[in-house]
Amino acid sequence: MRRFLTATPLLAALLFAPAVHAADRDWPTFGLDYANTRLADLPGITPRxxxxxxxxWIYQSGIAATFQATPIVTGGKIYVSLPGSHVVALDARTGVELWRYTHSKRSEKLCCGPANRGVAVxxxxxxxxxxxxxxxxxxxASGKPLWDIELARPDNAITESGAGIKGEVGGGSGVGAAAAPLVVDGKVIVGINGVGYGLHIDAQGRAGQLAAVVGIxxxxxxxxxxxxxxAKTGQRVWQFDTVRKPADGGWEGDFVERTGDGLPLNRNIAEERANADRHRDAWEYGGGSVWNAPAYDAKTGLLYFGTGNPSPQINDSTRPGDNLYTASLIAVDAKTGRYAWHWQQIPHDKWGYDVASPPVLFDHREPGGRVVPAVGQASKLGWFYVHDRATGALLYRSDAFVPQDNLFAAASREGTRITPGVAGGVNWSPAAVDGGRGLAFVAAMHLPMRYWIKESAATADRPAGRYDSMEPADEARWGVLAALDLKQRGRLRWSVKTDQPLIGGVLALKSGVVFTGEGNGHLSAFDSLSGKRLWHFQTGAGVNAPPIGYVLDGRPYVAVAAGGSAIWGYRQGDAVIVFGLPD
Incomplete structure (x- = not known):
């Protein structure tokens, strides 16, 4: 095993010039392909x-912090975004650092810590x-900046300190970008996050615990x-806002009483309508963060992406209506950004059910044999939703892959138990789809929450008042790796319980192996058909990033970032680890 070395870009180019091999297979985009399948062909790595x-080899960056990046592999090099949005290029054979870009932040008002989920090449x-x-x-080739443009002002969102909330939480919400970009036809596609205002703190207790999410x-x-x-100049070509404005029909929507799949939302519609005029400007602060890279259908030219919760998070008293297009799956034209369709998973979301896991494209075969191009999304609610890719119509939702209780219940002064809560289900973790076997694989969690109504203490500049809080229930929590049978409308094929809630993502191999990481430091491999654990390795830090696979010089490799996650209380580190078969 080799640990990293450092070389100048010129010396590295001479010493480690990549050779082209007919069997080489890159990992060129965030989801491996435009469909986000994360299904790699690695000959030689099988269930046996x-x-x-x-x-x-192991590369250590020297930055031990929340590490969520998907490495990109192309041309014999690995490109990795480090915590804080620094970027390194590594030799994919040896782990030698070829160059490093050090990012200088213009603001310390970060939404959700230093994590970045990847680059595009x-x-x-x-x-x-x-x-x-x-x-x-x-x-x-060198890591030197070519251009640097502002997506949004980091301090544009009005923030709140949490003063008066009995010292339970603190901090504010700044605008940033955690999602990896996607390049389509010479355009770099990316979204921003941090606009769905809520207060968060890092876990201070046991591993796998999200401490609290508070709404004011x-x-x-x-x-x-x-x-x-x-891509050449950085000029903005188009922008699609995730809050529907009054000129486009308004974000209030139809004040629906049920979700699109028929679940009661327990809303006080009469009260919302009565308050609508008083809060007619609520859309200006509406939320709708973008947490992950979109999927892209080259045949239709459509991009598919999910949106986050409305703002303020958790507390809904100042935002009547359905709050479109938050908590939705959306399709837009990749050339123009023109709206195609949306399907709102949770109208008027007050539980923090962001549509955060990236969509994945595959074909759905109906009983009569007709093939429907589909888009699936692994949700915080604990279902995998499958839609018609052309229209957004819901084809089906899968079996539940985590326990569900009291979905869409209201906050109370006694603390209403809800599961899944704000954490999920599937959080931002990418799923993988094996179209040949007709299986979708999800990394999820069982983390029951309590939804409270509480009172803030008076401060010098604010009177005492109500705030809502969602906090982990004092009971067992665990992770779930599950396989869903897409040929049987999402029937649960198998499910594996892990010691801690899963946050990070899945890699599937065409040979029948599934990889996922755990906060306890294990990277594990499972049999695709049975769920049997076949292998694991202790990395020394939380594996809270999606694994990837590539082939170089005819040799298969699996790579993963092992750096943990502060918000979940998982041990932090600074490593990229690459695994292969013995020489």
Missing amino acids: SVKKLVPK DDGRVFVATVDARLVALDA AGKYGGIGFLAAFD
Whole structure:
């Protein structure tokens, strides 16, 4: 096993010039392909041989912090976004650092910590969307910046300190970009997050515990968007705002009483309508963060992406209506950003049920044999939703893969128990789809929450008042890796319980192996058909990033970032670890 070395870009280019091999297979985009399938073809790594995997090299960045990146592999190099939106290029054979870009933040008002979920690489450029809401293009050969533009002002969202909330929480919400960009036809597609205002704190207790999410009524937050930028110049080409404005029909919608799949929302519609005129400007702070890279259908030219909760989070008293297009799956035209359709998973969301896991594209075969191009999304609610890709119509939802109780119940002064709560289900973790076997694989969690109505103490500039809080219930929590049978309308094929809630994502192999990481430091491999655990390796830090696979010189490799997650209380580290079969 080799640990990292450092070389100048020129010396590294001479010493480690990549050779082209017919069997080489890259990992060129966030989801491996435009469909976000995360299904890799790694000849040699099978259910029989996976137990032989050993570390081939370990790169340590020196930045021990929440690490969620998907490495990108192309041309014999690995490009990784580090915590804080720094970027490194590594030799994919050895782990030697070829260059490093050090990002200088323009603001310390970060939404959700330092995590960045990956870069995009295209036509000799590396693109990183930063935690302080910038988009930077780097030269892929040297790491030198080519252009650097502002996505949004980091302090644009009006924030709140949490003063008077009995010291339970603190901090504010700043605008940033955690999602990896996607390059389509010379345009860099990326969204922003941090606009769905809510107060959060890092876990201080046992591992796998999200400490609290708090909502305060008022004009806090901003408007999210997905936008396209010219890859050569950085010029903004189009922008789709994730809050529907009055001129486009308004964000209030139809004041629906049920979700699109028929579940009662327990809303006080009469009260919302009565308050609508008083809060007619609520859309200006509406929320709708974009947490992950979209999927793209090259045949139709449509992009598919999910949106986060409305603002303020958890507390809904100042935002009557359905709050469109928050907590939705949305399709837009990749050339123009023009709206195609949306399906709102949770109208008037007051539980923090962001549509955060990236959509994935595959074909749905109906009983009569007709094939329907579909888009699926692994939800915080604990279902995998499958839609017609052309219209957004719901085809079906899967069996529940986590326990469900009291969905869409209201907050109370006694603390209403809800599961899944604000954490999920499936949080931002990417799913994987094996179209040949007709299986979708999800990394999820069982983490019951209590939804409270509480009173804040009076401060010098604010009277005492109500706030809503969602906090972990004092009971057992665990993780779930599940396989869903897409040929049987999402029937649960198998489910594996893990010691801690799963946050990070899934890699599937065509040979029949599934990988996922755990907060306890294990990277594990499972049999795709049975769920039997076949192999695991202790990395020394939480594996809270999605694994990837690539082939170089005919040899298969599995790579993952092992750096943990502060918000979940998982041990932090600074490593990228690459595994392969013995020489």
